[in-house]
Amino acid sequence: MTTAPAAPDPTMEAIGRAVAEGRTGDVLSARRKLLDLWTEIGVTGDPLHRCSLAHYLADLYEDPAQALAWNIRALDAADATTEQRAQEHHAGLRIAGFYPSLHLNLADDYRRLGSFDAAAEHLDAAGEHAPHLPRDAYGDSLRTALHEVAEAVSRRDTGRRPSAPGPTG
Template sequence: MDPENRVDPENKVVRLCVAGMAAEAEGEPARARELFERAWAAAGDDYERCVAAHYVARHQDTPEETLRWNEECLRLADAVGDGRVVGFYASLHLNIAQAHGTLGRDGAAREHFALAAGHVDAVPEGQYREWIRFAIARGLRDQAADGRFAELDALVEGWRERGELTALALVLPALLGDLGELGPPGDGERLVTALRMLHSSGRLPDGERAELGRVIGSLAGGAR
């Protein structure tokens, strides 16, 4: 949820949330929490409470309270039920998924990452949507029951450590945004294509190239 760019900037609750975000950026979490709590207190309807709850959730002391506030935010969005909140759902489900993951509730986390993926196209185009998409994709990879991405993540980490910039530049855009079978047609194929291009480039050591070949074989079966 991005109140500065998605809703009325003159709304009193939005102004308080924007000020809270500025306090976060300035390294003042206590001040940010105060501003977000003031926004919650000032909210006059479900829509304003939904916006405020999203930010209050970011400054809770326990993962249980973080989850509770995120679920309250989702409940309020459902209560609003109109076009003003359509673009919120990807972020709301993402936050709930991450909270469940922190609490070790992997099944619930996977469920909400999948729900987030289903709503990502409703987020207006731009950097914020790309950030949401990347976070969902990473969550889906982390929660993958078959661990298909573990070998690839290890390869990427090795490229990062030795500064293999060409490999990273080729693979990371496709990897970070890949929603797999939950994404649009061709989403998974972009990642496999990028990996195949790297594999055929001859840039990698033989052992690493062989490992990448195994990764491609594993991922290609699920690409669309």
């Protein structure tokens, strides 16, 4: 998005800093910071905060079972996030745009765990939400990942995708 947030949000800023740290290679520190934030937010805290944090934290786990737990939390929090809350954070943000990525991540986790039927269900859900993807590099990357995961499911492949976000082992 190109528009600025409606107001500073210290929690989202802290999440962003931890995510950036994880992307530069300090996965353990980033994970610790996000887990500390999760404790502060709490399981009934702001759903936008919980969704964002859980979504990014899942990427910091190589183990698909651990990632799955966080991706389920992210989807549950997205379901509790209102459009009004999303737009309070960022005027152009739409919660519907979260679902392709959330379902993609769940499909990939289930696939890696060998639960191919569950993976296919989430691929279908991601496909239903795919029209909400932007026509840009981000949207293209998600469409590509959806195709990769679908192909891996059809092959019954449980290996990690080379293009998957997060640590590599």
